[in-house]
Amino acid sequence: MPGRALPFAAASSLPALVLSLLATASATPQTDADRVVAAWVARLPASVRQLPPLLDLPSAQHPFVFHHLRKAGGTTIRRALYDVSRQLQLSAHIPCHTVACTVYSPPPRDSSPRFAILGGHYHRPTLQRWLGEDGSGASRRAGCLVMLRSTVDRVRSCWNFRYVQEPMSFGLQPLAPRLHAVDPRALNASLPTLRSVHGEGCNNEALRVLSSVGADEEAVGRLTAGEEWSPLAVGALDEALGQLSQCAVVLLDRCGATMRVIRHWMPWLAAYYDCSTQRVQVGTTARAALSADAERIIRTHNALDERVYAFAVRKLDAQLRLINGTLPPAAKRAVSSLPLDERAEHRPRQGVRVAASGLRRPSASVAGSHARAGFRFR
Numbered sequence: 414m415p416g417r418a419l420p421f422a423a424a425s426s427l428p429a430l431v432l433s434l435l436a437t438a439s440a441t442p443q444t445d446a447d448r449v450v451a452a453w454v455a456r457l458p459a460s461v462r463q464l465p466p467l468l469d470l471p472s473a474q475h476p477f478v479f480h481h482l483r484k485a486g487g488t489t490i491r492r493a494l495y496d497v498s499r500q501l502q503l504s505a506h507i508p509c510h511t512v513a514c515t516v517y518s519p520p521p522r523d524s525s526p527r528f529a530i531l532g533g534h535y536h537r538p539t540l541q542r543w544l545g546e547d548g549s550g551a552s553r554r555a556g557c558l559v560m561l562r563s564t565v566d567r568v569r570s571c572w573n574f575r576y577v578q579e580p581m582s583f584g585l586q587p588l589a590p591r592l593h594a595v596d597p598r599a600l601n602a603s604l605p606t607l608r609s610v611h612g613e614g615c616n617n618e619a620l621r622v623l624s625s626v627g628a629d630e631e632a633v634g635r636l637t638a639g640e641e642w643s644p645l646a647v648g649a650l651d652e653a654l655g656q657l658s659q660c661a662v663v664l665l666d667r668c669g670a671t672m673r674v675i676r677h678w679m680p681w682l683a684a685y686y687d688c689s690t691q692r693v694q695v696g697t698t699a700r701a702a703l704s705a706d707a708e709r710i711i712r713t714h715n716a717l718d719e720r721v722y723a724f725a726v727r728k729l730d731a732q733l734r735l736i737n738g739t740l741p742p743a744a745k746r747a748v749s750s751l752p753l754d755e756r757a758e759h760r761p762r763q764g765v766r767v768a769a770s771g772l773r774r775p776s777a778s779v780a781g782s783h784a785r786a787g788f789r790f791r
């Protein structure tokens with residue numbers, strides 16, 4: 414392989430040759446990736462303590478972003494966020510509710526108001542530039558939430574929905590057979606190349622949303638698909654875990670833990686969202702067991718997403734430890750230093766509508782500036 418020969422040809426002396434051999438022997442992209450995960454896991458207690466408790470309602474100055482990973486239970490959260498925005502009169506950018514479903518990025522800043530709540534398939538690095546463009550040069554720290562789902566279930570759901578069910582619902586031919594009926598060689602070849610009617614594949618959704626590589630559909634689909642990993646793979650993983658570290662994390666398959674996290678960090682959402690009533694969109698396609706080969710191929714192509722998911726499980730547990738009060742005292746001080754009325758709101762009772770409680774609404778001046786910008790609250 415010509416790519417392989419290059420470092421050896423360039424090594425003009427024996428020590429250089431030995432060094433380059435040692436370098437290639439000691440670090441594979443897989444071990445580098447595991448090291449990246451370990452480094453972010455080590456920072457988890459600190460990053461969980463630093464999560465901004467979003468006890469106040471979101472506002473244009475302190476917006477809230479839900480990053481909807483496709484086929485991970487986000488549709489129900491988006492509906493709940495829309496309900497919040499209507500009930501509490503907060504400006505919202507929620508594709509499928511306040512703008513077209515096909516909108517994946519916030520509108521150009523100069524033609525639009527700020528939004529208090531954003532929820533969609535946003536590419537986070539792009540969205541962060543949008544959030545940072547506030548004219549003062551200061552980047553505001555938005556609260557954010559990400560929900561993840563285990564890899565094989567997510568890919569199966571993506572495949573059966575995007576390639577089979579959705580085209581049929583548009584009166585088109587399915588783009589592929591149902592996943593359990595695809596032969597492993599064909600699956601291996603088509604996972605990086607097949608695209609939904611919206612132009613996305615099913616590999617590496619967490620990297621698609623949370624890393625810069627995600628803006629390049631061709632690259633994100635192939636990060637770990639070939640004989641060798643893409644040179645972008647480890648850096649993209651590092652970036653995605655860094656982004657995830659800034660957000661509250663919940664998991665589709667851990668409803669009880671998910672609700673505890675939402676009640677703790679986003680009490681205003683907890684009154685509108687209940688994952689125990691959430692019906693996962695299993696779709697109309699039959700659910701049949703996948704072969705071990707098919708599962709292995711999915712995990713190979715999504716080796717980075719697998720690591721992001723494993724990290725998310727660790728993060729969810731760290732968040733629960735903070736809520737349970739089993740993180741070191743520094744973690745508790747953040748809560749006890751809150752004003753009393755906010756502490757009272759910290760664990761809203763089930764069934765209490767936030768609108769009826771004392772949570773703060775956006776100030777009149779914010780509402781006024783939206784009105785001046787011609788924006789209607791929904």
Ligand SMILES: *[C@@H]1O[C@H](CO)[C@@H](O)[C@H](O)[C@H]1NC(C)=O
Pocket residue numbers: 598601602638639640641710
């Ligand atoms: C999948 O395809 C890649 C390259 O396209 C190849 O290197 C790999 O061996 C294939 N894996 C399987 C299980 O067929």
Ligand SMILES: *[C@@H]1O[C@H](CO)[C@@H](O)[C@H](O)[C@H]1NC(C)=O
Pocket residue numbers: 730731733734737739
């Ligand atoms: C937190 O407490 C709940 C019960 O209150 C328990 O089920 C859970 O395992 C605890 N989690 C951690 C990470 O301490």
